[in-house]
Amino acid sequence: MIIRRLDEVAGSDREIRAENGNWVSRRLLLRHEEMGFSLHDTTIFAGTETYIHYTNHLEAVYCVAGEGEIKDLETGEVHSIANGTLYALDGHERHYLRAKSDMRMVCVFNPALTGNEVHDQEGAYPLLENG
Numbered sequence: 001m002i003i004r005r006l007d008e009v010a011g012s013d014r015e016i017r018a019e020n021g022n023w024v025s026r027r028l029l030l031r032h033e034e035m036g037f038s039l040h041d042t043t044i045f046a047g048t049e050t051y052i053h054y055t056n057h058l059e060a061v062y063c064v065a066g067e068g069e070i071k072d073l074e075t076g077e078v079h080s081i082a083n084g085t086l087y088a089l090d091g092h093e094r095h096y097l098r099a100k101s102d103m104r105m106v107c108v109f110n111p112a113l114t115g116n117e118v119h120d121q122e123g124a125y126p127l128l129e130n131g
């Protein structure tokens, strides 16, 4: 059994910050723990907009605090996000994630992240222009 608390993860090498400053992600479970998924407590900072395209992973994201929206670039649809909203990227959808206030998200990745993906920018890229 694994027991882990957020205050142990914050500030450790399990805490990853986006190079563009848009978010911080605390990795509670990673691939080497062999659960078949990784589990992250991610905060998307207020006023940011992030372009994301996870080509190699499925991701489910459950918002537990804050407000914002997701724009699905495959359909053009915009969906509001608030406490209690789930979005699941079951089709590797390209999207913009926009935070009106700090959004706290519980994120699950399949396959599990190893912990190094953000550093080599695999799957997620900074926003270059508005959508």
Ligand code: 9YT
Residues within 6 Å of the ligand: 023, 025, 026, 040, 042, 052, 059, 061, 097, 105, 107, 118, 124
């Ligand atoms: C919601 C989302 O995908 N944010 C980007 C960070 C991601 N959760 C990660 O790499 O931990």
